[in-house]
Amino acid sequence: MLHRLSLRFRKEWLYLLMLLPGVVLTAIFSYGPLYGIIMAFQDFNPALGFAGSKWVGMDNFKLIFSQPSFLSTIYNTFFISIFKIIFGTLASVVFALQLNEIRQNGPKRIYQTIVYIPNFISWVIMAGILTDILGSNGIVNEVIMALGAKPVQFISNRSVFPWTLIFSDVWKTFGFGTVVYLATMTSIDPELYESAVIDGAGRWRQTWSITLPMLVPIIILMTVLALGNVLSAGFDQVYNLYSPVVYPTGDIIDTYVYRLGLQNGKFAIGTAVGLFKSLVSSVLISASLIIAYKTAGYKVF
Amino acid sequence: MHFRTRGQKIFNVVNYILVTLVCLSCLLPIINTLAISFSAPSYVAAGQVYFWPLGFTTQSYEFAISNGKFFRAFGIAIERCVLGVSINLLMMITTAYPLSKSKDKFPSRNFFMGFYVFTMLFGGGLVPWYILMRNLGLLNSIWALVLPLSVPVSSMAILMNFMRSLPQEIEEAAAIDGAGNFRILWSIMLPVLTPSLATVGLFSFVYHWNDWFQGALFMNNPNRYPLQTYLQTLLTNFRDLLRQSGSDYYSLLQRMNEQTGRASQLFLGLVPILVVYPFVQKYFTTGLVMGSVKG
Numbered sequence: 301m302l303h304r305l306s307l308r309f310r311k312e313w314l315y316l317l318m319l320l321p322g323v324v325l326t327a328i329f330s331y332g333p334l335y336g337i338i339m340a341f342q343d344f345n346p347a348l349g350f351a352g353s354k355w356v357g358m359d360n361f362k363l364i365f366s367q368p369s370f371l372s373t374i375y376n377t378f379f380i381s382i383f384k385i386i387f388g389t390l391a392s393v394v395f396a397l398q399l400n401e402i403r404q405n406g407p408k409r410i411y412q413t414i415v416y417i418p419n420f421i422s423w424v425i426m427a428g429i430l431t432d433i434l435g436s437n438g439i440v441n442e443v444i445m446a447l448g449a450k451p452v453q454f455i456s457n458r459s460v461f462p463w464t465l466i467f468s469d470v471w472k473t474f475g476f477g478t479v480v481y482l483a484t485m486t487s488i489d490p491e492l493y494e495s496a497v498i499d500g501a502g503r504w505r506q507t508w509s510i511t512l513p514m515l516v517p518i519i520i521l522m523t524v525l526a527l528g529n530v531l532s533a534g535f536d537q538v539y540n541l542y543s544p545v546v547y548p549t550g551d552i553i554d555t556y557v558y559r560l561g562l563q564n565g566k567f568a569i570g571t572a573v574g575l576f577k578s579l580v581s582s583v584l585i586s587a588s589l590i591i592a593y594k595t596a597g598y599k600v601f
Numbered sequence: 602m603h604f605r606t607r608g609q610k611i612f613n614v615v616n617y618i619l620v621t622l623v624c625l626s627c628l629l630p631i632i633n634t635l636a637i638s639f640s641a642p643s644y645v646a647a648g649q650v651y652f653w654p655l656g657f658t659t660q661s662y663e664f665a666i667s668n669g670k671f672f673r674a675f676g677i678a679i680e681r682c683v684l685g686v687s688i689n690l691l692m693m694i695t696t697a698y699p700l701s702k703s704k705d706k707f708p709s710r711n712f713f714m715g716f717y718v719f720t721m722l723f724g725g726g727l728v729p730w731y732i733l734m735r736n737l738g739l740l741n742s743i744w745a746l747v748l749p750l751s752v753p754v755s756s757m758a759i760l761m762n763f764m765r766s767l768p769q770e771i772e773e774a775a776a777i778d779g780a781g782n783f784r785i786l787w788s789i790m791l792p793v794l795t796p797s798l799a800t801v802g803l804f805s806f807v808y809h810w811n812d813w814f815q816g817a818l819f820m821n822n823p824n825r826y827p828l829q830t831y832l833q834t835l836l837t838n839f840r841d842l843l844r845q846s847g848s849d850y851y852s853l854l855q856r857m858n859e860q861t862g863r864a865s866q867l868f869l870g871l872v873p874i875l876v877v878y879p880f881v882q883k884y885f886t887t888g889l890v891m892g893s894v895k896g
Contacts, residue, residue, distance in 0.1 A: 308708060314782045315699035315707050322696040322752045323716065329733075329749040330720040336729025346732075398620050401613070413879070414624040417631075420874050422811030424833045428867045429630045431836070432637065432860070437648040439633060471626065503609060536814065540836060554727075561728040562818070574726025582723040 340575045344568040360572035369547075370556065370573065376462065377552040380533040383466045385526045389519060391470050392477025397507060399478065400485050412482065416475035427540035430468055431455065461546040469537060477522065484518050485511060521596040528588030531581045553577050631871070638662070638865035642858050661858075661865040671866055673824065674831035677743070678810060681827050682873075685747040685809035690802055693757045698786050700757075701764035717754050727818075734819055745819035746827065747809070756801040763797040764790065803877065810873060828870055835863050 309316075335350075340360055342353040364370045395415065402408045418426070433439045434454040441451040454464045488511065496506050535554035542550040553573065561570015592598040632652045637645050641656030649655055665671050696717070704710050724730075730749075739745040767790070775785050791798070816830030823834070839859055 312707060312709060315702065316709070318695040318699050318782075319713055322692045323713065325692070325748060325751045326717065326720060328737075329751070330724065332733045333725030333729035334723075336725050336732050339729065339732070395620070395623060398616055401616050402620070411620055411624055415627050417875075417878065418627050420807050420811075420878060421631075421871060422813065422829050424811075424813045424829045424836065425867050425870055428832065428836050428839075428863060429634050431840070432864070433630055433633060439651060442648065475627070503612070540833065543840065557727050562731060567728050567732070570728040571726060574728060578723055578726055585722050 336571065337575055339568050340572040342568055344571070346567065356568075360568050361576070364569060364573055364576070369551070372548060373551045373553050373556045376549060377531055377533045380462055380465055380538075380552060381530045383462075384469050384533070385523060385530075387466060387470045388474055388477060388526075389523060391474040392481055393515065393519065395474060396478045396481035396485065397511065399482055400511065401503070412475075412479060415478055418472040419475050421472070423534075423536035423540050426468075426472060427537070430464075430541065434464065455541060456543065456545050458546050458549050461542070461550045465534070465537060465541065465550065468541075469534060480522065481515060481518065484515060488514050517596050521592050521598055524588045524591050524595070525598075528585040529581070530584060531577050631868075634864045635868055637861055638868050640861060642861050645860050661861040662869075664862055665865050665869060670823075670831060671828075671869075674826050674828040675869070677825065678828035680743060681746045682806055682809045684743065686802060686805045688747055688751050689753060689756075689805040690798065692752045693760050693801055694786070694791075694798075696752055697757050697760040697764055698782075698790065701761045717752065717757070721754050731818060740819050741822050741825050742819075743825075746812075746815050749815070750808075753801075753805065753808070756804050760794070760797055760801055763794065767793060806877060807874065832866060832870055835866065839863055 338350055339353075341355060341357060342350070343356045343359075344350075344353045399408055399411055402411070421429075431438075435441070436451055436453065440454070445451055452460060454460055492510050493506055496510060501509065531553060533552040533554070535552070535558070538550060538552050538555050539558070542555070554577075557570050557573045557577070560566050561574070589598075629652060633650075636650050636652055636654045638661055639654035639657055639659065640650045641658050641660075644650050644655035699707055700710060700714055700717075702710055725733075734740060734745055734749070739748075771789060772785055775789050780789070811829060813827070813829035813833045816825075816827045817833065820826055820830065823831075826834070842859060
């Protein structure tokens with residue numbers, strides 16, 4: 301037994317040595333916070349610490365679920381996330397199909413490069429830019445007024461704000477999907493198209509009967525993976541664009557936790573909401589990974 | 602090769618126009634910000650600046666550069682990127698290489714893989730994270746910005762999948778020639794890995810450059826803010842200024858200068874991303890698609 305272990309160690313020790321620094325850092329910074337979860341079941345007082353604070357069982361959870369403001373953040377989170385996924389997928393697929401129709405490789409690559417740029421711009425900078433162009437005397441409203449319509453309060457109107465979030469996110473991130481879908485399209489066997497042409501299929505027909513069906517598995521895969529993260533509706537974006545006026549429709553779980561838990565110092569409540577989100581998310585992400593594996597053979601590890 | 606009817610020609614023209622419009626929508630906001638930053642404040646306030654500066658002036662840039670806060674934050678962001686990207690790359694390579702081994706060669710592989718996958722699925726949440734960093738005494742330290750996410754698991758998985766896709770024979774041949782694991786990793790694997798290293802390196806750089814939240818969370822002292830966190834405070838200040846919206850001459854003037862000044866600082870914050878992007882872009886599609894989307 302001991303001999304076997306030492307043999308195994310002799311085989312493995314170099315790999316273990318390589319893994320060591322990463323494992324130590326991950327243990328401290330990713331597993332370390334798990335200990336703090338006990339705050340969710342305490343009336344946590346920083347001065348008394350984990351050991352000294354009073355246990356309150358499920359009281360924190362009872363409290364948050366009785367708050368209308370919390371229930372509306374759950375609704376907002378789902379609403380914003382789901383429409384981001386729907387319109388984001390649609391935009392990426394349509395744009396990839398459009399680029400696929402461009403036969404010259406030069407322009408195609410340039411277009412692809414351009415639409416991918418906004419992905420790399422931080423939400424802080426993007427929010428700054430959006431505040432300028434979507435403001436009441438920003439460019440977008442000048443165009444709207446030039447067309448004879450009334451200016452739209454994109455940032456401060458309660459019923460418009462969620463759509464501002466959804467469409468600005470779609471606009472910022474669709475380039476990523478485009479790159480993925482376009483890569484899939486270029487890997488489709490050209491013979492399929494050639495034989496379709498012989499059968500007299502035009503371009504629409506080819507797109508409809510060959511390209512789209514070949515894309516379906518990857519569309520499903522990307523959607524399933526996105527659904528796993530449905531509870532993360534985009535903290536950076538929302539936090540940098542919202543204001544108290546639009547909390548009823550724009551506040552999401554993550555911004556709620558930050559505001560309540562850290563800015564207002566309600567550690568225990570913030571931890572409870574965070575734990576609730578973590579638990580539901582872990583189920584959703586696991587499910588999405590399992591579905592992705594079963595349907596598309598996608599493996600992270 | 603393609604038989605072109607008139608309908609197809611019209612389609613192509615319409616298609617080109619639509620695609621170009623979409624691309625413009627991605628570029629024009631940035632150009633607008635650039636134009637504002639080089640314009641005289643009075644034109645900006647009058648809403649006359651679109652995609653070309655009016656009353657060209659570099660005043661706001663001079664102000665930004667002479668502004669100690671901006672420069673300090675810029676420096677901290679660079680320090681963070683150098684440290685953060687180095688740590689990330691080192692950790693990803695040393696983690697991905699053992700994990701790319703089969704269970705035969707590395708029996709504990711699945712245990713460690715599970716150890717990392719768990720961090721993708723479940724976390725303690727924001728508040729416990731903050732409390733931990735406070736208890737470790739890392740608040741206001743640059744290490745609070747670079748140590749916590751030192752092994753980015755999804756990027757590491759891209760690298761690992763890429764290593765697995767390499768033919769085993771190369772490594773076996775090297776091993777027969779007497780090369781040890783470190784030699785194999787250093788002189789055989791790394792050169793082949795350049796495209797995927799560029800990809801995950803870019804991800805890491807973009808993350809560290811763009812992240813403002815860790816700065817806001819762990820830095821109590823505004824003098825320790827990295828650039829994006831500093832820019833975030835500018836944004837908040839500007840909003841407050843708009844909300845107060847005094848109509849006297851002084852507050853109008855302040856608001857005007859604020860807008861051009863902010864635009865120039867936003868643009869300077871974008872420059873590193875725009876500089877790095879084209880260089881790494883050529884590796885990007887290959888590295889990303891090969892690693893993440895398999896099958």
